[in-house]
Amino acid sequence: MHLEVRLTSDPIPAAWPVPAAARGAGAWIEFRGVVRGEENGQPIAALEYEAYAPMAEREMRRILDELAREHPCLAARVVHRVGLIPVGEAAIYVGVAGRHRAEALALLAAFMDRLKQDVPIWKRRALAAAALAGQPGTRPGGADFQTATARVFNPPTAVAAPEPRPSKVGGTAGGETCAPARAGMVPPAGSTSDRPASADEVRELVRSLCRPLEPERVPLPRALGRVLREPVRAPEDLPPFDRSAVDGFAVRLDDPAEQFQVVDEIRAGDWKPRSLHPGEAVRLATGGALPDDGLQVLLQEDTRLEGDRVMVLRRERARNIRFRGEDARAGGVLVEAGTVLGAGALGLLASAGCAEALVSRVPRAVHLVTGNEIVPPEQAPAPGQIRDSNSALVRGFLASWGVVPVQRRLPEDAAALATALEDPSLAETDLLLISGGASVGRHDFTRRALETAGFVILVSKTTARPGKPLIVAQRGATLAFGLPGNPLAHFVCLHLYVRAALEAWSGPAARNDFTLGTLAADLPAEAHDRETFWPARWQLAGGEVGLMPLHWRSSGDLTALAAANALLRLPAGAGTLGRGSRVEFLRTDLGP
Amino acid sequence: MRILFFAHLRDVTGCAELELACGETDADGLWRQLLVAHPELARFRGSVRLAKNAEYAPPDARFGDADEVALIPPVSGG
Helix, strand or coil: CEEEEEEECCCCCCCCCCCHHHCCCCEEEEEEEECCCEECCEEEEEEEEEECHHHHHHHHHHHHHHHHHHCCCCEEEEEEECEEEECCCEEEEEEEEECCHHHHHHHHHHHHHHHHHHCCEEEEEEEEHHHHHHCCCCCCCCCCCCCCCCCCCCCCCCCCCCCCCCCCCCCCCCCCECCCCCCCCCCCCCCCCCCCECHHHHHHHHHHHCCCCCEEEEEHHHHCCCEECCCEECCCCECCCCEECCCEEEEECCCCCCEEEEEEEECCCCCCCCCCCCCEEEEECCCCECCCCCEEEEEHHHEEEECCEEEECCCCCCCCEECCCCCECCCCEEECCCCECCHHHHHHHHHCCCCEEEEECCCCEEEEEECCCEECCCCCCCCCCEECCHHHHHHHHHHCCCCCCEEEEECCCHHHHHHHHHCHHHHHCCEEEEECCCCHHHHHHHHHHHHHCCCEEEECCECEECCCCCEEEEECCEEEEEECCCHHHHHHHHHHHHHHHHHHHHCHHHCCCCEEEEECCCECCCCCCCEEEEEEEEEEECCEEEEEECCCCCCCCCHHHHHCCEEEEECCCCCCECCCCEEEEEECCCCC | CEEEECCHHHHHHCCCEEECCCCCEEHHHHHHHHHHHCHHHHHHHHHCEEEECCEECCCCCEECCCCEEEEECCCCCC
16 A cells, blocks of 8 residues: 655645546545634644654554555555644645545544554644734744733643753653752742732642642442533434334325324334335334334324224324434534533433443542641540541542542651651642641741742732632642641632642533622621622522522531631722622532 | 653653663663652553653563663553
């Protein structure tokens, strides 16, 4: 078979002459894979592809040679584009010439499947539509490529070697080299981790640090609440055959008779194709397969059965048939990539024969609780001690994301925390939560331990309350949060910041944002110079979201939390808000 | 030997390639050395395939200092 295989960074031409080697072919089949306008449910302007060029070309040739033994063809031309590819343009072109169409089509289909398994080409990142519009100067591969909004903190950038040598690797630009020593992450340029960050800044920073985790294939029961990472298509038409929507009698649509001879009975699950002649009827149960085309199902209640004769009492125009392909056509997308899988979606996947779904991996989490005053819940606290409530709070919060953390209680002791942070298993941990005290000393203790263990401190305090002494730090792929010890501060920080990380790791569809609601009661508060997050209970009343602020005195207050299912956002300096005021709130009762 | 990183592994390691002197070794030995230089790669080990001189390496492959070794994370072309 004649092969023409290459990668290119140029647009793929709209029309292309048939290769000379295809002379004598009975079929010349062309396929263009085109960049769609959305990725994971988000509108995009372009996709960036990256390749290991020498291997990609070699692998494509190898696959084509191998497939040609099973599907002998005359010629194939494959061109894969790399770099930035705008929506609507082709990322891949495949042309196959065969003596007959069957082998050419078979080779094309098999090649595309193998390409997606084995050829080292990657969709690198999607360029959001908004980003392109707002930032004309955006470069592919640049640090500002992924998010549209201006960022206070830049994401960590790669460390370049003092003397980068030109990369021999093909593919996209940006083949940075690095020194043999561990590169690690550098502190984000321009960030001063001592400057207090606003809640929005911290959320934006966290989102910029977390990309969707690699997908894994899991059985459907384990996929609930997780983000689907590939579109699932209908393997056949749904329904797969014309079926009756009612119990009744199938007769020919063009047969005006008022009496029919019942010649057969078809129940759901039967398959009895037959030609129906004038004057004949077939008794059908709901879901039963129609025996023929051009039929109508008369409702059982519109007929009277006498022996094997059925009399028509009333005849309407409705055919009472669910036609083949009415729900979905074979090959059509049933569930889009980026969907959070609920019970309904799982049922649909099962009906399409998808027993295992490709979903984002669940993050691995470790939770360390430090403090000398805490005792386990089952133990009676001595004077000066308190029971550990944060372990249960964190575990419950993470459970709605399917995350089961490894939890440990540690004495407030620098050596104990240092040892825990040196644990090699932490290298494989995505999320590290450290619950500590709220005092300045305790906060500094956590911060110092993280720094000593090689974490880069990105945030060390916020302007929000509660949760001012928050720490956000990073080491390799591990994102760490130092949470102030008070339960209310925990609750707020988990829902504001840790949730942002869980969302970003799952995929964009999982995102939950502030929305507007109406206060159902006065919120008497002193004007505070910091943005405040207030626990509340939302409920629907008369078609409106009513928000009942919950009473709390200090950030150690747990009683308010037991009833809370929302956080109100009160701007700095807000003061008392009357019943009926519109306020922003974030639901805290939502999973992904 | 020269180690090449692609896709998100570039973000994780912060580089596109790395020079590693580890003598002749097998895949396990190679990973041990790699994880010393980039412990953050550990969590990707299960999903990454190794390529030697632009071909997927069989499980019993030996790697030497003259080889170009690429870490191939799950691909997504097409």
